[in-house]
Structure formats: structure tokens, C-alpha cells
Amino acid sequence: MDHLQALDGYFKENRDAHIEQLKDFLKIPSISALSEHKKDMQLAAEWLLKSLQDAGIENLSIDKTDGHPVIYGDWLHAEGKPTILVYGHYDVQPVDPIELWESGPFDPEIRDNKLFARGASDDKGQVFMHVKAVEALIKETGSLPVNVKFLIEGEEEVGSPSLEKYIEENKEKLSADLIVISDTGMYGPGKPAVCYGLRGLCGVQIDVKGAKGDLHSGLYGGGVQNPLHALVEVLASFRDKDGTITVEGFYDNVQALSDEERAAYDALGFDEEALKNELEVPELFGEKGYTHLEQTWVRPTLELNGIFGGFSGEGIKTVLPAEAGAKITCRLVPNQDPEEIVEKLKAHIEKHKPVGVTVTVTEFDKGKPYITPFEHPAIQAAGRSYEKVYNVPTAYIRGGGSIPIVAAFDEILDLPVVLMGFGLASENFHAPNEHFHLENFDQGLRVIGDYYYEIAHFTRDELKK
Amino acid sequence: MDHLQALDGYFKENRDAHIEQLKDFLKIPSISALSEHKKDMQLAAEWLLKSLQDAGIENLSIDKTDGHPVIYGDWLHAEGKPTILVYGHYDVQPVDPIELWESGPFDPEIRDNKLFARGASDDKGQVFMHVKAVEALIKETGSLPVNVKFLIEGEEEVGSPSLEKYIEENKEKLSADLIVISDTGMYGPGKPAVCYGLRGLCGVQIDVKGAKGDLHSGLYGGGVQNPLHALVEVLASFRDKDGTITVEGFYDNVQALSDEERAAYDALGFDEEALKNELEVPELFGEKGYTHLEQTWVRPTLELNGIFGGFSGEGIKTVLPAEAGAKITCRLVPNQDPEEIVEKLKAHIEKHKPVGVTVTVTEFDKGKPYITPFEHPAIQAAGRSYEKVYNVPTAYIRGGGSIPIVAAFDEILDLPVVLMGFGLASENFHAPNEHFHLENFDQGLRVIGDYYYEIAHFTRDELKK
Structure with missing residues (x-):
């Protein structure tokens, strides 16, 4: 049986149960910024540990840090195969202004196939997808095509103050061939994206x-x-x-933009006029000779x-x-x-x-730019997995901002980083009425599952940066 | 008898009495900015009215305005002779921070031949000098060589909000051939100055x-x-x-600087190095091709x-x-x-x-620049009066700032304005321990008295702007 079909069957059969489980995860008000939620942080960590355990992940631990704990777990039985380090976070943003929420931030509610709750998209929902993808593969096939390590922290929303030290001290334990992070967005509705660079x-x-x-x-x-x-x-x-x-x-x-990258950006058909109107500026303005995407991504x-x-x-x-x-x-x-x-x-x-x-x-503080080359197999493989599921070309994008922890991974572990997000810009991260489009939950599970097979095609050497 | 000798005699004879009178004037806390001193404003106006009356000034009135009253008085018996309009103010600045005063702001005290009190220099002391100069001339000679009008307001320290209207409404009553204001400073200790322009x-x-x-x-x-x-x-x-x-x-x-003006400024020997050190800047900076005085006065x-x-x-x-x-x-x-x-x-x-x-x-609000030409007889005459008394060359200066009421006089009455000040920059106007150097009180009385004679030499036509 084709592995995508097998995954499909598992996800369909268990969909209601998965959504209920995710709701349980979302009910825990794990707000890292507020000390009165310290107990909830522990509860969320324990809930996730249990979930990973049920999925078949081993060597699980809740590791203390100077702040909120880090969850580690792995499955390392795909001998000789590449190892994927999955990073995410179980902490969420505060909920103020609470009066603007249509349903309680910690009372998950589905409206119009969108799951409303704090953390639905950023990042509990996306972390949960990785757990369920691994679970599906193990349950359906008895194993994983690659080795997997999970590193889920509880301080992302407060700037990851403990994680760099944790990575430094656990370099061996965290060694892998690539890092996958699902904490960013798609290019647009129905339009998946792999982000391979940050400023x-x-x-x-x-x-x-x-x-x-x-x-x-x-x-x-x-x-x-x-x-x-x-x-x-x-x-x-x-x-x-x-x-x-x-x-x-x-x-x-x-670094000059390659012809391939430029063509990939042009193919996105970015609507500068629409942005101009949205921002209410008389015209856009930036470095001459570059498009808006180039100005904000590669310049x-x-x-x-x-x-x-x-x-x-x-x-x-x-x-x-x-x-x-x-x-x-x-x-x-x-x-x-x-x-x-x-x-x-x-x-x-x-x-x-x-x-x-x-x-x-x-x-001021400094942060290095990060890039995994556009043509790197881990990047291109992610694009293929998206395309198989969404049936549209994947957008290969960069981010104009800086995610300090990505730079830290790059610096300390020196691995390719694949930013494989399923959120949408409209989903109100950090704002009232955060939600997650469940069609991307459903599709994303299949993308992640497929990606493990895609990566299994490469030797560890081929994945070197 | 030479008129300066006559004045000398009068001032010497009455010096103690004059100082005691001025102290009485200074004891009245006529702070225009603070409503709790409204009664003191009236007291100060009445005190001054009485003082002008004693000096021989006629047609005295305390004229109501929307704010604090204006005092008017005149002596108009020098038929065919020019008329001098003397402007000044009887209100003073607030006294905070009170704890920094060495003696009470309204307990006038002489230390080291300086009279310490709020208003000693700005402007009660200088107004009082005009009263006493007129008094001396009338007592000693029975008349004045020119006509004199007094216009003393009570709102200068709060921006003269009522005066422009008062001048407009009393244009006829205030008509004159020149305006004399003693509310500015000398160029330096022992160095008298006539200010003939403002920006x-x-x-x-x-x-x-x-x-x-x-x-x-x-x-x-x-x-x-x-x-x-x-x-x-x-x-x-x-x-x-x-x-x-x-x-x-x-x-x-x-307007280009005339050769005479430039020479006059150069003769002042302004010490740019000293200013640089005083301000603690690495160097002075301004429009190329001009000295610091030119940059701040005429550019x-x-x-x-x-x-x-x-x-x-x-x-x-x-x-x-x-x-x-x-x-x-x-x-x-x-x-x-x-x-x-x-x-x-x-x-x-x-x-x-x-x-x-x-x-x-x-x-923003606008204010016109003001100038009485450097070579105007009323300006040059003031310089001569200073020189006779101080025995040093008079500094012909301009002010870099703007005194709105001067611009209003210029605008409404269209008269030459002679700024004939006796203060020193070191005398703490608007600050704790305001004081007035009594040597300039003594000399200034003689300068003012002499100036009336100087002006009497001119026909009214010769004084036209």
C-alpha cells in the first residue's frame, strides 16, 4: 500500500479523536510570560509527553532549564537513515484583550472548519501534527522511515532565554541531519510554502x-x-x-539571488498593488532594481x-x-x-x-542571517511533499524577519533548517481569536508524513549543508 | 550749571531714600503668573502710580485690561519738542525654587553693592530709574527738556496678552517720536550697550x-x-x-550688514573661544563667512x-x-x-x-524682525549718553531673540525703539538670587537723564524712522 494512502486512512479514521485531543492540549493555559501559569506550563509539558509516548516516541524526558522545561524524545531505529530534529513550542502568548475573543481562548471551539483557541496555530496545533504524523506511521507501518528527535520548548513566546544553553549542553543528544520547524505560515490560503532563509x-x-x-x-x-x-x-x-x-x-x-530563486519568486505573482492598498500608502518604496519580495527577503x-x-x-x-x-x-x-x-x-x-x-x-544585540540553500535536497523535498498533497506548486520563500532560535540552531548544530509552516497570516497569532484552518491540519498531517519518506531517500551525506 | 552735574547732585543727595523706595517697590510680590497675587499686582500698580505722581508726572491712570492693569502717565509741557514713550513692566517672575534664594525674594537685601530681590533688575529696578531720572530733572530744573509718556504694564512676564489691544485702542494717547525700553542687558560689566535690532x-x-x-x-x-x-x-x-x-x-x-555695523561688532572683540568653553562644545558652528555675532544678530x-x-x-x-x-x-x-x-x-x-x-x-505663530537703523539719531544719541557716563565706547548690538512687544510697538506705532538696558547677563533674571548691580543703578540714572537732553537736540522730523 502506498504510504500516503495508509496515512490517509489512519487520519480519517481517527480525525474526531485527534481533534478532541488537540482541544484538550489547547485547554491548558500555558502562557509562558505569566508566572501564575507556571503550573499550567508543567501540565502542558506532561500532556505533550504522554501524547508523544502514546505515539511511540521513546527516551522521553521533561528537562529542567532555568525557565520552563524542555521536552525531549526520540525514535532512533531507522539505522543508517537520516535523523530529523523536530522543534516546536508548547507555550502560548497571553490573551489580552480578553473581551475581544468571541469564544474563550482556552475553550477551543470549531466554527466554519476553523479551530479557535490560543495556540491553535501558534504552535500547539502544528506541534500536535508532528506527533500525530509520527504516530500514524508507527501504528500503520510499525516503524518510521527515518530517525526522529523531538525538542519542544516552553519559552518561545518569551524569546527562548533557556534554549540556547540547552542546545549547547545537549549537542550530542540533539545531533541530527536536519531540523524541521512548523511554526510559520503558508504563502496564502491553499498555497503551501517552504521557508529557507531569514534575515x-x-x-x-x-x-x-x-x-x-x-x-x-x-x-x-x-x-x-x-x-x-x-x-x-x-x-x-x-x-x-x-x-x-x-x-x-x-x-x-x-549573496546574489540565483536565477532559479528569482524565477521562483516571480512565479508567486505577488500583488504589490494589493499590498499598497492594504497598508494605505501612496506607493511602495524600496531599493531600486528589486521587486518588493526581493527587497524584503534577499536584500x-x-x-x-x-x-x-x-x-x-x-x-x-x-x-x-x-x-x-x-x-x-x-x-x-x-x-x-x-x-x-x-x-x-x-x-x-x-x-x-x-x-x-x-x-x-x-x-545592539546581533543575529546572523540564516539560509539553507534553495536547492538543498531537504528544502526541495519539502516542496515535493506539499505539492503531492495540495496539488499546487510550492512557494519557496524567505522571511524578512529574524527568528533568533533558528540562527542559534544554525550556529550551534550547523544543520539545514526547514521551515515548514501550516499557519495562515490571517489566523491572528498573538491576537484575539487565534484560530487554525482545519483543512491545513488535515493536509499538513499528510505533508509531514510524506516528508519523512522523502527524506528517507537521501543518504546522510547528501543532506549535509 | 551743566545738567549732568545737577542730576549728580540730586541722585547723590537722595541716594539712600531712592534705594529705600526701590526696596519698598521690590517688597510687593507682583507675580503676574500666579492668580493668588492679583491683589499684589494692584498694590504694585498703585505704588508706582504714587511714585510717578511724586516725580511730577501728570494725567496718571491705572487702566484696566482683560488682565493686569496698565499704568499711564505723561508730562507734555515741552512744546514742539520730541516725545519719548517709556515702556517697562511692574510684574515679576515666580520665585521657584525658593530654597535656592540666599535672602527672601521679596526681602530686598544689599550685599557687595548688589541689590538682591525678585524684580531688582527685571524690571522694577530699571523702571524705577526712569521715574527717578524724570523726578530729578523736574525737581532740579522745573521742567523736562522733552515730553515724556510712561506706559508700564503688568503682564510682560506672561507674554503681554493684553498690551497689543491696549496699544491699538490708545494709539493717539501713546503717540510719540521714539520708544525707550530699559529691560535688557549691557554688553558686559562696565560695557554699556544700545540694542537696535531683534530677530x-x-x-x-x-x-x-x-x-x-x-x-x-x-x-x-x-x-x-x-x-x-x-x-x-x-x-x-x-x-x-x-x-x-x-x-x-x-x-x-x-539686509546686508553695513561696513559701519560690521566694524562696530568687530570692535566688541567678542571672545568665541570663551563661549565655546562656556557651552562645552568642541567648536562653534554657523553660516560660513560670518562671525558668531553676525550669525546670531544679523543672519x-x-x-x-x-x-x-x-x-x-x-x-x-x-x-x-x-x-x-x-x-x-x-x-x-x-x-x-x-x-x-x-x-x-x-x-x-x-x-x-x-x-x-x-x-x-x-x-506656527509669526513675528516680524525689528530694526531701528544703526545710524538713527535716537540710537546714536543713546550711545553718546552711555559714553559720557561710563567713559567707554558704547556697544551697538542686536538681539538674536525676539521680543514680541517690541515688534508690536514697531508694527502699531511705527516708531524707533531704543533698547537701553542696564542689566547684566549674570544677574539671574527669572532665576533664584536675581540682583541688580547698584553701580549700574547709579550710572544708569545719569545716562537716562542725559538722554532726555540728547533727544531734545533733535526736531521731531529728524527722529522719524
Whole structure:
């Protein structure tokens, strides 16, 4: 029997039971940010452990960290075959403003084939799909075509403060051939996506100091440098009118987009007009010579996130402020190095330093960009699994944002990371009325199951990054 | 007998009495900003009225306004001679922080030949000098060499909200040939100054609006215009690296500095190095080709007074703010017109409007620049009176700031205004331990008295602006 058919049968037969189980998982208010839910965190971890155990996963443990516990488990009987590390999280976001929820955030309810509850999509629902996919394969075939390890944490929604240390300390235990994460979204309804790259981050704060105190613009204006003017001069020097960053060497190590990738993006038929209308801007704007998707996925940015200095109340105050400042962050793409970019920013600021003021630069936290090459077999295999189930071409996408834990996996374990999400942008992650489209629950189970077979076709060497 | 000798005799003879009288005036806490001192305002007005009456001033009245009363009085028996309108104020600033005063703000005390009290210098002391100068002349000679009108208001420290209306409604009664105001400072200790020009003011707020809400810099950064970048681009376009304003036509009507004025300023030997050290800036900065005094007295400015938008808290927030804005004011010099300059600013902003955002411009209140020509006989006469008494050259200066009531006098009465101050920058106007150097009280009485004779030498026609 074809394995997809076998999976189909299992999922159909057990669908009601699976949904009830998922509802039970969703009833536990495992809000990692709120200390009064500490007990619920433990309950959710135990519930998941039991679920993994029932699925046939072995060597299970709830591992203590400085924060909420990490769940580990594995199934390692596919000798010589690749090992997939599945990462996800069992914690959820707070629920405020509670009055905007149509049904209780922890009273899961299905309306219009959507399951409404906090965590339905982000990420309990998607973690649960991996558990059930493994369960189906083990129950139906007695084994898995690859080795699998589960690493499910309880602090993703608070920035994963304990996980990096946990990964460092359990490098051996977590060793694998690729990492699969289902915590992102599809390209659109009915349109599956594999995300194979994320941008990195670095940034600086610029503080400009003028006179020892605020000055009267009548007495001193025109004869003393104004820190706001000085700041604006520096800030304006970062970019030209075409949106190109003018920091020397900024684009030096930027990986060029391959023809294949460009074609893949073009095939998505991204609707820039629709985005313009949605954002209510007179027109879109970005680096000349690139499409909006290219601008946000494969090109680095330098953005001003805040400027401050002087008077911002109502009306007028004729002051030359003593100080002014700005916050700047860059989204970085492969193979830009955050340390190197910060050095270039500093050199640029030094070069454009205006007279009459002192300028101080402070660095922010840095995150490396991440990419698993587009043509990597683990990426292409994920695309094939989606296509078999959804019967449409898979979107190969990148994310413009940064998921710090992905960068940490990349850094510490040095493995290909496959972001295989089933959420939809409309599903209100982090907001009231979070929900999960159950057609993607149903289809996703089959995609995940199929993916294990797809990966089983490769040798471990073939999966090397 | 020479008139200066006569005055000398009178002032010496009555010095103790004058100081005691001034102390009585200073004991009245006539704080215009605080409603609990309304009664004190009336007391101070009555005290001053009595004092003017004793001096020989006639037609005295305490004129009601919407706020605190105005005192009027005159002496008009010098037929065919010019009329001087003396303006001043009997209200004072609040006294907070009270704990920093070494003696009570309303317990006048002399230490080291300085009279400490709120209002000692600003402006009760200086108003009192005019009263006593007139008194001396009338007592010693039986008359005044010119006609004199007194207009002393009680709302200068709260922005003179009622005075413009009062002047409009009493244009005839206040008609004169020149206005003398003693409410400013000398150039320095022992260095008298006549101020003959002030800068005007206009300004705009620029508001930049991007998307309908704040955007995530990961998801949208690089593909949507950032209102902060757009704002910075506009703001940077206002000025070049040499400090020259680049708004088209900005300098069109700027009156060139005459060789005489430039020489007069140069003769002051202004110490730019000392200012640099005092302000604690690495260097001074201003429009190329002009000295610091020229930059702040005779050149117009465009200053950023505040910029706001995005995140200004601690650390990092990767946001593209939906909105950003800036406040800008210009100090204007003769013959710039505030209305015209605002139109030029608007045209400049329109021309430099960045794509992808909408820009709104809001105007602030405007004030015209004021100047009585340097060579005007009323200005030069004031300089001569100072020189006779102080035996040093008078500094002919301008003020970089704007005194709205001076512009109103200029606008409504269209008279030369002579700013003849006796304060010192070190005398803590508006601050704790305000004081007045009594040597300038003693000398100033003689300067004022002499000035009446100086003005008497001119025909009314010769004093026309």
C-alpha cells in the first residue's frame, strides 16, 4: 500500500479523536510570560509527553532549564537513515484583550472548519501534527522511515532565554541531519510554502551631544551646532534617493539571488498593488532594481526605528536641544556578518561626523542571517511533499524577519533548517481569536508524513549543508 | 550749571531714600503668573502710580485690561519738542525654587553693592530709574527738556496678552517720536550697550505619515517607505554642510550688514573661544563667512527644535513607525517677511517631498524682525549718553531673540525703539538670587537723564524712522 494512502486512512479514521485531543492540549493555559501559569506550563509539558509516548516516541524526558522545561524524545531505529530534529513550542502568548475573543481562548471551539483557541496555530496545533504524523506511521507501518528527535520548548513566546544553553549542553543528544520547524505560515490560503532563509539583525544607537544644556534659539541659533541638525545630517547620509544604502562596503558579501530563486519568486505573482492598498500608502518604496519580495527577503536594509531630541509637545519651543539620538537597525542577508556591518556603520558615522558636537555609538544585540540553500535536497523535498498533497506548486520563500532560535540552531548544530509552516497570516497569532484552518491540519498531517519518506531517500551525506 | 552735574547732585543727595523706595517697590510680590497675587499686582500698580505722581508726572491712570492693569502717565509741557514713550513692566517672575534664594525674594537685601530681590533688575529696578531720572530733572530744573509718556504694564512676564489691544485702542494717547525700553542687558560689566535690532520668528511643523499603522521591520523593512527616513531626507535638505540654508529665496530680502555695523561688532572683540568653553562644545558652528555675532544678530536661521517618531525607550524595537514629525523655526532678520518665508519653506518641502508617504505642514505663530537703523539719531544719541557716563565706547548690538512687544510697538506705532538696558547677563533674571548691580543703578540714572537732553537736540522730523 502506498504510504500516503495508509496515512490517509489512519487520519480519517481517527480525525474526531485527534481533534478532541488537540482541544484538550489547547485547554491548558500555558502562557509562558505569566508566572501564575507556571503550573499550567508543567501540565502542558506532561500532556505533550504522554501524547508523544502514546505515539511511540521513546527516551522521553521533561528537562529542567532555568525557565520552563524542555521536552525531549526520540525514535532512533531507522539505522543508517537520516535523523530529523523536530522543534516546536508548547507555550502560548497571553490573551489580552480578553473581551475581544468571541469564544474563550482556552475553550477551543470549531466554527466554519476553523479551530479557535490560543495556540491553535501558534504552535500547539502544528506541534500536535508532528506527533500525530509520527504516530500514524508507527501504528500503520510499525516503524518510521527515518530517525526522529523531538525538542519542544516552553519559552518561545518569551524569546527562548533557556534554549540556547540547552542546545549547547545537549549537542550530542540533539545531533541530527536536519531540523524541521512548523511554526510559520503558508504563502496564502491553499498555497503551501517552504521557508529557507531569514534575515539577520544588527543595529546601533547614535547619540549626539551639543552644548552642556538646552540653548535658546534666539540667543545662540545660527552660531552653535544644533544636535538635531547634526543628527539629521548623519542619518540622511545612510541612504540615497533610490533607497540604496550608502554605507561603504554594506553590500560586499550579499549573496546574489540565483536565477532559479528569482524565477521562483516571480512565479508567486505577488500583488504589490494589493499590498499598497492594504497598508494605505501612496506607493511602495524600496531599493531600486528589486521587486518588493526581493527587497524584503534577499536584500539587506538599514531602517531608522526611532529619533528623539528637543520638543515634541504641542506648539512651539524655540530650543536648540543639548542632545539628540536615533535608533537604527539593519536586516542582514547571507553572507553579511553582523559584527562586520556594525564596524562599517561605525566607520560611516565617523566619516560623516558633523562638526560642533560629539557623537557616541552604542551597539545592539546581533543575529546572523540564516539560509539553507534553495536547492538543498531537504528544502526541495519539502516542496515535493506539499505539492503531492495540495496539488499546487510550492512557494519557496524567505522571511524578512529574524527568528533568533533558528540562527542559534544554525550556529550551534550547523544543520539545514526547514521551515515548514501550516499557519495562515490571517489566523491572528498573538491576537484575539487565534484560530487554525482545519483543512491545513488535515493536509499538513499528510505533508509531514510524506516528508519523512522523502527524506528517507537521501543518504546522510547528501543532506549535509 | 551743566545738567549732568545737577542730576549728580540730586541722585547723590537722595541716594539712600531712592534705594529705600526701590526696596519698598521690590517688597510687593507682583507675580503676574500666579492668580493668588492679583491683589499684589494692584498694590504694585498703585505704588508706582504714587511714585510717578511724586516725580511730577501728570494725567496718571491705572487702566484696566482683560488682565493686569496698565499704568499711564505723561508730562507734555515741552512744546514742539520730541516725545519719548517709556515702556517697562511692574510684574515679576515666580520665585521657584525658593530654597535656592540666599535672602527672601521679596526681602530686598544689599550685599557687595548688589541689590538682591525678585524684580531688582527685571524690571522694577530699571523702571524705577526712569521715574527717578524724570523726578530729578523736574525737581532740579522745573521742567523736562522733552515730553515724556510712561506706559508700564503688568503682564510682560506672561507674554503681554493684553498690551497689543491696549496699544491699538490708545494709539493717539501713546503717540510719540521714539520708544525707550530699559529691560535688557549691557554688553558686559562696565560695557554699556544700545540694542537696535531683534530677530523675527516663523516656523512650521512637518508631519509625515506612512502606512496605516506601525510596521514590523522584518516583514516590511526595505519594501515600504519609512516615515523617519522620509522626514530625515526633507530635514537634511534645508541646510548645507557650511550651515547655509538652502531654501530657495531664503536670503532674498536679508539686509546686508553695513561696513559701519560690521566694524562696530568687530570692535566688541567678542571672545568665541570663551563661549565655546562656556557651552562645552568642541567648536562653534554657523553660516560660513560670518562671525558668531553676525550669525546670531544679523543672519537668519532655520533650526530644528524637535524631532519625534518611532521608539525612544531603552534598547531596540524593530519598527517602521506609521508617523514621524519635526518642529522647525526660523529666526528672521530685516527685511525678511515671516509670511513669505513660510511660503518658501512650504515650497521647499513640497519640492523635496519623498515618495511613499504623505506630508503635512502646519504653521506656527509669526513675528516680524525689528530694526531701528544703526545710524538713527535716537540710537546714536543713546550711545553718546552711555559714553559720557561710563567713559567707554558704547556697544551697538542686536538681539538674536525676539521680543514680541517690541515688534508690536514697531508694527502699531511705527516708531524707533531704543533698547537701553542696564542689566547684566549674570544677574539671574527669572532665576533664584536675581540682583541688580547698584553701580549700574547709579550710572544708569545719569545716562537716562542725559538722554532726555540728547533727544531734545533733535526736531521731531529728524527722529522719524
